[in-house]
Amino acid sequence: MIIVLNLNGLEINTRVFIAPMAGVTDYPYRQILREFGAGVLFTEMISSQGLIQGNRRTENLIEINHEKPGIIGVQIFGEDPSIMAEAAALVAEKHRPDLLDINMGCPARKVVSTGAGAALMQDPKQAGQITRAVARAVELPVTVKIRLGWDSSNLTAARVVDRTLEAGAAAVTVHGRTREQFYSGRADWQAIAKIASSTSALIIGNGDIFTAEDTRKMLETTGCQAVMLARGIQGNPWLVKTSRSLVDEGRKIPGPTVEKRISRALDHLQRAIDYYGQDRAVPLMRKHLSWYIKSLPHAARVRDRINKLTEPARVQDLLLNYQQALTENREQHFKQYLLEMKSQQ
Numbered sequence: 001m002i003i004v005l006n007l008n009g010l011e012i013n014t015r016v017f018i019a020p021m022a023g024v025t026d027y028p029y030r031q032i033l034r035e036f037g038a039g040v041l042f043t044e045m046i047s048s049q050g051l052i053q054g055n056r057r058t059e060n061l062i063e064i065n066h067e068k069p070g071i072i073g074v075q076i077f078g079e080d081p082s083i084m085a086e087a088a089a090l091v092a093e094k095h096r097p098d099l100l101d102i103n104m105g106c107p108a109r110k111v112v113s114t115g116a117g118a119a120l121m122q123d124p125k126q127a128g129q130i131t132r133a134v135a136r137a138v139e140l141p142v143t144v145k146i147r148l149g150w151d152s153s154n155l156t157a158a159r160v161v162d163r164t165l166e167a168g169a170a171a172v173t174v175h176g177r178t179r180e181q182f183y184s185g186r187a188d189w190q191a192i193a194k195i196a197s198s199t200s201a202l203i204i205g206n207g208d209i210f211t212a213e214d215t216r217k218m219l220e221t222t223g224c225q226a227v228m229l230a231r232g233i234q235g236n237p238w239l240v241k242t243s244r245s246l247v248d249e250g251r252k253i254p255g256p257t258v259e260k261r262i263s264r265a266l267d268h269l270q271r272a273i274d275y276y277g278q279d280r281a282v283p284l285m286r287k288h289l290s291w292y293i294k295s296l297p298h299a300a301r302v303r304d305r306i307n308k309l310t311e312p313a314r315v316q317d318l319l320l321n322y323q324q325a326l327t328e329n330r331e332q333h334f335k336q337y338l339l340e341m342k343s344q345q
C-alpha cells in the first residue's frame with residue numbers, strides 16, 4: 001500500500017475522499033462505496049445533541065463495519081463546544097472511528113438557526129472553540145468541513161481555517177461555495193486554491209467533481225493534496241474507482257455499461273431491504289434509483305413509475321424489465337415495456 005497522506009499519524013493511501021452526505025452515505029451505500037475502492041469515507045452528519053440525549057435513531061446512523069478495510073470518519077454537528085466534546089468522546093469510545101469531522105458547512109435553515117453548520121462561518125472564534133473542545137476530548141485526528149463563507153460579502157474561510165488549525169484540526173475540507181449559494185452556481189476552485197496555498201496543512205478541495213477528469217483537474221487547479229467527491233457519487237459509485245485509478249495510479253478506466261448501472265441499482269435496493277426492512281427501503285431508495293438511471297432512455301417515465309410503487313418486488317420487476325429493454329435496445333421492446341408500465345397503473 002502506498003501512503004500518500006498522513007493525518008496526525010493516520011496513514012492514508014489515496015487523494016480521493018468521499019463526502020459526508022445526509023440521506024446518501026448511509027450504511028448500505030457506504031458498503032458499496034468501499035467495494036468500489038473508497039479509502040476515506042464519512043457517515044452522514046450526526047447531531048451532537050441527539051447523541052448525548054441517547055437518541056437511538058441518531059446513533060444508528062453511525063454503524064461502522066470494522067471488518068472492511070479503509071478509513072471512516074464520523075461527522076458531528078452542533079454549536080455548543082461542551083456538548084460537541086461530549087458527543088465526540090461518546091462516538092470515539094463506542095464506535096471507534098478513525099477520525100472525527102466537524103460540520104461547519106450545512107446550509108439548512110433548521111441547522112444554521114441553532115448556530116451550527118454554516119452559521120459557524122459567521123463566527124470564526126466559535127469555530128475555533130468548538131474545534132479545540134472536540135480535539136481535546138478525543139485522541140483521534142479531528143477534521144473540519146467548511147464553506148467559503150456565509151455569503152459573497154462575508155468570505156471568512158481563511159479565518160476559519162486559521163482558527164480551526166490553531167485549535168488542533170488536522171485538516172480542513174473547503175467546499176467552494178457560500179452558505180447563501182446552497183448548492184447552486186459553480187464551486188469556486190480558485191478560492192480553494194488561495195486557501196490551500198496559504199498553509200502547509202492538509203486542505204481537501206470539494207465542489208463540482210462529477211467525472212474522474214474533474215478529480216484530476218481539481219487537484220491540479222487548487223493545489224490541494226486531496227479532494228472530496230460528493231454529488232458526483234450519487235447513483236455513480238464508479239466515480240470512486242475511475243477517479244482513484246486516474247489520480248492515484250495514472251490510469252484511465254471506462255465507466256459502467258447500462259446493464260451494470262441497473263444491476264447495481266438492484267443490488268443497492270436489496271441491501272437497503274436487508275438493512276432497513278421491506279417497508280422503509282423503497283421510499284428511502286427512490287432517489288438513489290432515479291440517480292442510477294439518470295439520462296438513460298425514458299428515465300423520467302421509469303422514475304415516475306417507481307415513485308408510485310411501494311412494494312420492493314414490483315420495483316425489482318420494473319428495473320429488470322427496464323434493463324432488458326435497454327440492453328436489447330430495440331424501440332419495439334421499449335414501446336411494449338412502456339405499454340406494460342401504463343397498464344399496471
Ligand SMILES: Cc1cc2nc3c(=O)[nH]c(=O)nc-3n(C[C@H](O)[C@H](O)[C@H](O)COP(=O)(O)O)c2cc1C
Pocket residue numbers: 019020021022023024043044045075103104105106145175183187206207208209228229230231232
Ligand atoms: C443530499 C446532500 C447531503 C449532504 N449532506 C452533508 C452532510 O451530512 N455533511 C456535510 O458536511 N456536507 C453535506 N453535504 C455537502 C457535500 O458534502 C458537499 O460539500 C457538497 O455537495 C459540494 O460538493 P459537490 O458540488 O461535489 O456536490 C450534502 C450535500 C448533499 C447534496
